[in-house]
Amino acid sequence: MKFNVTLDRDEDGVWIVECPSIPGCVSQGQTREEALENIKDAIAACLEVRAELGLSATSDKSANSILELCGKVSTKLG
Template identity: 75%
Template sequence: MKFSVTINRDEDGVWIVECPSIPGCVSQGKTKDEALVNIADAIHQCLLVRAEQGIPLTIETRQIEVAA
């Protein structure tokens, strides 16, 4: 399964990675590569917990227009 992630760097230089398709699934790392490895593990763990608790993974995306 493939998931899109967002990658940002905070003011302290820590890489923050989030999986928008799974609410609350966030990880971080000192390097971008470390953060990506960590989010892969976090996604795996989040999916396991959701399966154990019977919470379906419903992914919905939409495009919206925002006035600038």
């Protein structure tokens, strides 16, 4: 699956990355690259937990394999 993510820097220079289509799926990193790698792990963990709880993979009911929500950066899981 391909997910769009948002990527911003906080006031301390830490990169914050979020996957808007998966509620609560947020990560960070000291570098942009580290943040993007970390969000891949976070997405995988969030999807695993949502599956265990019997929830849909994303909050978007019409989601298919490509989610185009509000991301500036796209990351492919897998």
